Amino acid sequence: MTVMIKEASLEDKKQVYELWKASYPSQNQNYLTYYFKTLFDQGTCLLQEQDNKVISSIQMNEHVISFGARKIAIAYLLGVSTLPDYRRRGHMRTLMEAALDETSHNYLFTFIKAFNPKLYAPYGFETVYAHRHFLIKSEELNKVSCLHTQKEATASQLLYAYKRFIVKFDGYYIRDLAYYERLLEELELKEKRMVVYRDPVQGVCGYLIYQIIKDEIQVKEAIYQDSISLMRMLKAISEPEREILIEVSEKEHLEKIFPLAIPKKQGFMMVRVNNYELFNKYFNKQVKNAREAFEILKKPLWLHEYY
Known part of the structure; x- marks a missing residue:
């Protein structure tokens, strides 16, 4: 039976939502509903139809990252999903190839979260960025004060804190006020929480x-x-009966302040360089893979984006 690839329309949105819900059962349903209400339409969704229903989909979102002294638009792929009864038939390969054909004509890089590196490596993706996970016991904070911590801040205050922090890094998303306004909306879903550090002189700085x-x-x-x-x-967020698991970049050495916390490394972001000839001409380099491309940056990478 013929399977058609097309861009999702408003009429397809409900079926794509149900497909994602079936494919990601551990995803918080309130957040999924929020994503489809607020963010889904900002990207492009490719899907396949068979038997009069949506059987697979992939979402393409555009973002702008800092790369050296430049700002570069990139494509971020997510929502890679196929209905269980239609898996292992090559549907996702066909859809992925179509998505990469689209992004290759418009973006220098395509990003995808490193859920399953072996699945995406055949398409030219390489893991270029990992997180370090530190497990901190509450007793390690016994002598620490939570002075100047609060639970609320405005979007502009959070953006100010981000801009001050991110100057030490590269490869990061160029965030704006709208990003933090959406974050505050997301926090209202109660899936995530926030604590801020408000310096008496400099204001919110963390x-x-x-x-x-x-x-x-x-x-x-x-x-x-x-x-x-x-x-x-x-x-401020610690509890006696719970340990704290914190995710940071590879170059944030929290073991210096928490010597008992042994870091564990986990791949987080995979990248595909869509056009090496263009990249090398643009940056006057001779890189042969995505890892080499990101190694030309003089500052460490920082990427914590999920969509």
Whole structure:
């Protein structure tokens, strides 16, 4: 039977939502609903139809990253999904090839989260960025004060903290006020929580975005100016019966302030260079893979984006 690839229309949106819900059963349903209401239409969704229903889809979102002294638009792929009864028939390969053909004509890089590197490597993706995970016991914060920590901040204050933090890195998303306005909306879903550090002189200069999952407090994003502000925010969210799992970039050496926390490395972002000839001409280099492309940056990478 013929399978058609097309761009999702408004009429397809409900079916794509149900497809994602079936493909990602652990995803918070409130967040999924929020994503389709607020963010889905900002990207492009390719899908396949068979038997009068949507059987697979892939979403392509555009973002702008810092790359050296330049700002570069990139494509981010997500929502890679196929209905269980239609898997292992080559549908996703066909859809992925169509998506990469689209992004290759419009973007220098295509990003995808490193859920399954072996699945995406055949398409030219390479893991260029990993997170370091530190498990911190609450007793390691016993002597730390949570002075100057609060639970609220405005979008402009969060953006200010991000801009101050991110100057030490490269490869990061160029975030704007709208990004943090959406983040505050997302926090209202109660899946994630936030604590901020408000310096008496400089104002908000740090925040943590975290979730409580069973016996762990999982810090998904840590923005801070120094070890004191980080430790105080961690103290503010700590609980005696729960450990804190914090995700940071490869170059953030939290073992210096938490010597008992042994870091574990986990791949986070894969990248495909869509046109090596153009890249090498643009940057006057001779790179042969995505890892080499990102190694030309003089500052460490920082990527914590999920869509």
